[in-house]
Amino acid sequence: MTTLTQPGAGAAMATPDASVRPVLSVEDLRAYYVLDLFGVKREVRAVDDISIRIMPNEIYGIAGESSSGKTSLIKTIAGAIQPPLTVVGGKVHFDFRGKSIDLYSGAPADLDAIRWRHLSYIMQGSMNVLNPVRRVRQAFIDFAARHIAAPSRRAFEEVVVAHLDRLHLSPHVLDAYPHELSGGMRQRVTIALATVCKPEFIIADEPTTALDVVVQKRVLAMIREVQREIGSSLLFVTHDMSVHANLCDRLGIMYAGRLVEEGATSDLFASPKHPYTQHLISSLPRIGDRTPREGLKGTPPNLADPPPGCRFHPRCPMAMEVCRTVVPPFVTAGKGRRVACFAAEPETIPDGIANATRSIAA
Amino acid sequence: MHGYGQYILKRLGQFVLVVFVGISITFFVTHLTPIDPVETTISAAAAFGSTSPEAIAMLRETLRELYGTEGNVIQQYVTFWGRILQGDFGPSLSAFPTPVSELIARALPWTIGLLVTATIIAWVLGNILGGLAGYYRSNVLLKMSGVLAMGLHPIPYYIVAFVLLILFAYVWPIFPLSGGYRMNLAPRWDATFILSVLYHSILPALSLILVGLGSWFMGMRALVSNIVTEDYVQYAELGGVNRRRILSRYVMRNALVPQMTGLAMSLGAIFNGAIITEEVFGYPGIGSLLVDAVHAGDYSLVLGITTISIVSVAAAVLIIDLAYPLLDPRVKVA
C-alpha cells in the first residue's frame, strides 16, 4: 500500500477535551477507486480529504445518503480496502491502550494483531457474515480464541457464555447454525461476537438497515448497552438520521466523499449550518407536523466526475457564484463545530472573486 | 429431523426414477428399431458353429423372453421388468453357458475399484489445487497448473487414454500395455498380486484422473473466486482470523457444497469414461466386457451390462446424496 503523508492541514480540528488523546485520528485521508479500463484511467473519489478524531468512550456517527462514500471511508478506516480502492494520501492512526498503529504505513501483520482485540467491526448485511456451514461456536473460536487468555477450551467457552449472558442471549445459540437463527438474532449474535474481546474501538456499518423497526430498536439498545459497559469508542454509520439522533454523541455529515459538517448531535440537530444537513434534518418526520417534506432536487454527483467547487452546489438552494469554483474549507464554527459552507461562514470566501455572493440557485 | 427424513425420501424417489427411466430407455431403444436382435444373435451364434442345437434352442427361448416377442408391447415391457428385477439375464452367448450375472459379478469389482479410486483422487486433488489457485491468484505455479488443467479438460477420455498408452507403453515402455495384472499370476490376496494390480492400474487411473482433475480444478477455482467476495469471508478477514483457516474452513468448505452436487451430477459421465478407458488398456472390467460382448453379438450380456451400469450409477449418486447433509447443514430445513 503506498502512503503519501501530507503535512497536517487539519489544524482546525475541534476536540471536546484536549487533555484526552483520541483513539482514532484520521488526517486528510483520500481514498480513490482507481480504475483502468482498456487504457482509460478513471478515478472515483470516494473519500476526499477527510479528517476525524474520535475520543475514548465516544459514539461518533457518520451520516449521508447512499454512494456518499461513507462505506468506503469506514473500509479505509478499518484497513479493509482492496483494489481498486486505494489510499492516495493521508493518515489513519489508532492510539489504543499500550499500542498505537498507523494503518497505511505499518506491516499488514500488525493489523491482524489488533483486529478483534482492539478493533472490531459490525458489518453491513450482517445476515450473511456468519459462515453458513459451521456452528456459531466455531465463529467465536475463530475470531476470539487467540485474544482471550483462557487455560482451556472450556474456560474460553465460559467467558463466551458469560458475555452472551450479559447481552441476554442464551448459550444455546452457540450450537446453532446461522440459518437456524432469525435475522435479528443473527445480528445480536454478531454484536456479541464483535464485543466479546472488549475492543476499544468498534466500527458499525449500517448494522440495523435490513431489520424491521422493532428488532432495530432492540439491536440499537443492545449496541448502546454493550458500548457503555466496555467503554469502547463506536463509529456508527447509517443513512438514518433518527438513529443518529438517538445514539450518537457527535455526528459527521458526509456528502459526495467529503465531510461537510460536524458537531455534537444535539447542536447539529438544533442548529444545522450546512444546507445539506438542514435538508437531512428537515426531512425527518415529526409528530403532528403535516407540512409536506421538501425533496432535494437533482441526484448525488458522479464521484468519477464531481462538480467543481462545492460538490453540493448544483443541488443547493443557497448556492452562490463562489460555490461554483472554490471548494469551501472545512473550518471551526463555534464550540466543537466544523462546517464547509460559504453561506454558513461567509468570512471564508476568498477575496477577489467577482459577484462572489450572487445567488445562482434556481 | 423431520426435514432430513423428507430429504431422504426425495432422494430415494430420484433413485427409483433414474433406474426406471434408464431401463425404460434401454427397452424402447431395443424395441423401436426394426431389427429383431434375437434372430440376428441366433444367426451369429449359429455362424460360430460350435454351439449345439439344444443350446441354440435354449438361447432362443431366453432371448425371446428377455427381448419379449410374446404379447403386445405393454406385456413385453412387463416381462422385461420381471427379468431385470430378478437380475436374471440368462446365459451369456459368448461364454455359454455361464450366466450373464456371473460374468458381470466378476468384472464389476475391477471397474468399481478403478473408478472409485480415480474419481476420489481426481476430486480431492482438483478441489485442493483449484481452491489454492482461486485463493492465491497471483501464484505463477498455480496459474500454470490452471492452464494445463484447462488444456486437458476438454479432451475426451478416449484420446487421453490413447495418448498415455502410446507415450508410456510404446514410446517409453515403463507401464504394461494391457491387462489388470500380470498374465501368469493367479488372482489371490497376496502382496505380489496386489502390487501387480496396482502397477497395471496406474495408467488407466492416470487417464481418468487427468481428465477429471481439470474440471474439478476449474469448477473449484471459479467457486472460490466468487466465495472470497462473500460477506462471511470478508468478515473473517476483518476479524483477523488465521488466513489458512479462512481458506480451508470458510472458502473451500463452502465451495465443497456445490462441488459435491457436481460430483453426483457427473458420475454418469465419469462412468462412461471408465468404460472407455478400460477398453483402451484392456482392463478386465465392465467396459472391456461390454465391448467384447458387442463384438461377439452377445445380446443378453450387453443388456445386462447396460442395466447394471444404470443401477450402479444411480446407487452411487444416492450414496453421495445421502452424505450431502453432512457437508451442508441447510438441507435439513430446505
Place this chain on the structure above:
Amino acid sequence: MRVVFDLLRTNIEFAIGMFLLAIVVIVSALSFVSPYEPDLIYVVFPDMPPSAEHIMGTTSRGQDTFWRLTFAMRNTLLFGLSVAILSRILSLLIGLVSGYLGGAVDRVLMSINDTFVVIPLFPILVLFYFVMRDSMSWVGLAIIMACLGWAYDARLIRSVTMSLRTREFTQQSVFSGMTTRQIVSQEHLPYVMPIVFSTTMNNMNWSIGLEVTLSVLGFTNINTPTIGTMIYWANQHTALVAGVWWWILFPVLMVVILFIGLFLLAVSMNEYIDPRSRLSRMKGAA
C-alpha cells in the same frame, strides 16, 4: 457482430479459440475441392510418409491422409452441430417452460431432467448400436444423442429464466397484458440466447467426444469417414506398430485442436455473459 470484434480484441482465450476453430473449418471446407472421392480406397500408393505430394502421407488403405481428414472433419463437425442444434431446441423448450411455469410442472420436469443428467449414456448408445448394427447412420445417432443430451443445459436455462421471471420488467410485461408466450419469446429469449450459444460449444465437445469414442471402438457406421472411424481404421491396420504414425497423429491432433478451440470459445463466452466476471475483469485491469 460488434461483440465478436470486441471479444477478439480484448479476450485472448476467445481469439485463440476462434483461430483453432478456423483451422478446423477451413480443413473441413477443403473437402469440397478434394481430388479424391471419399468412399474409394486404394487410389494412391499405401503407407507413404508425409511428403510434398501427400502432406500427411497415405494410409494403409491407399487413401491420402490429408484429403481423407478433410471429409472426416466435415462429417464430425456436422454431426456435432446437428446434435447441438437439436438438443438446444429441447433444452430451450424444457428450460423455459420449467423456469417460467414453476410449481408442479417445474418439479416434474426437473426430476426427469436430473434423471437424464445422471444416466450413463455410453452403455445405452452401445446397446443402440448393437440393435441397429450397420443400419445406424450418423443422422440416427445424432437424433438419439440429442434426445439424451439436453438435460444439463435445460437446468441452466431454467435457472436463468427463474431469475428473469422475478425481475421487474417481467412484472411490467404481465401488467401490460402480454401473453406468456410473448413474454418468453420477446423479453426472455434475448437473455437466454447467449447461454444457448455458449452451451452449444460444450455440447459439441460432448457429442463429438462420444462419437469419436463409439467410432474408435467400431460402434458406428465405420464406412462414413469421421475422425473416430479414421482412428478406428488406423487401429485395425495396427498403424502404430507398422510405423504408419501419421495415420493416427493427424486425426488425433485435429480433434484435439477442435476440442480446445470449442472449449476456449465456451469459456470466453461464459465470462462475457457473466456480469460478475465482467466486473472482476475491470478490477483485474486496474
